[in-house]
Amino acid sequence: MNKVFSDETDEDEEEKLIREENSKYLPILFALAVSTIAILFDTQNLQASIYPSPPSLSGVMVAVVFLVAWISFGIFMGFTKKKGFITSISLYWGIGCLFYLIWEWADSTKRFSLLKVLMLPFHTLFLTPTYGLGYYYRDISSLYQPDNIFPFQYALTSMILSFLSGAIGFLLGYLLNKLRASTVSDK
Secondary structure: OHHHHHHHHHHHHHHHHHHHHHHOOHHHHHHHHHHHHHHHHOHHHHHHHHOOOOOOHHHHHHHHHHHHHHHHHHHHHHHOOOOHHHHHHHHHHHHHHHHHHHHHHHHHOHHHHHHHHHHHHHHHHHHHHHHHHHHHOOOHHHHOOOOOOHHHHHHHHHHHHHHHHHHHHHHHHHHHHHHHHHHHHHO
């Protein structure tokens, strides 16, 4: 009897370890999926993010939904206590910032135009979903001058805002779980 119970416990532990291991990739899969969906819903901003022009009002709505999705996912991950979530999104958005910096460097040195072309999918994936937030600036297209640093600041701000949406959601979810646990223990 103890042998059977021991085997079931080992299988349960093994299953738990597999679920934990698989959940490490969930934030990255979520990021890729939600970014792709945002890009597909607003193809006008896709073109605008590559060839600077003023973002559309529909782009604003897509950007807001994108950030709300990150907050919601962060709440879920915090509530279920997935501790690797913050590390995963830090890595994801950190890589996004690095690729953006490579994109900007390749753009500033005309000799590396092939590198800029290779960075285009990453530029699109990391920046297009939040491009609509530029709608709130008066004339974003006039700010895209070679001597103006605004696109650089805007891009990094967009990625930081996306990261913070997930991190704040995680904190809210974690606090909700703590509140629920304290409420249950009080009863």
